[in-house]
Amino acid sequence: RMKVISFGxxxxxxxxxxxxxxxxxxxxxxVVTSGAGS
Incomplete structure (x- = not known):
């Protein structure tokens, strides 16, 4: 699972x-996070 966080x-x-x-x-x-099935 990947999550993109924008900063400014x-x-x-x-x-x-x-x-x-x-x-x-x-x-x-x-950010790469582990998912429920990992």
């Missing part, structure tokens, strides 16, 4: 205020 304003990686920082903060994390 809630957990910024870069805190500067320009386009290169905004692109760093536009990301998603994929």
């Amino acid at each position: 304003k809630e957990r910024p990686v870069a805190t500067c205020d320009n386009i290169s920082c905004w692109s760093q903060n536009r990301r998603a994390v994929t």
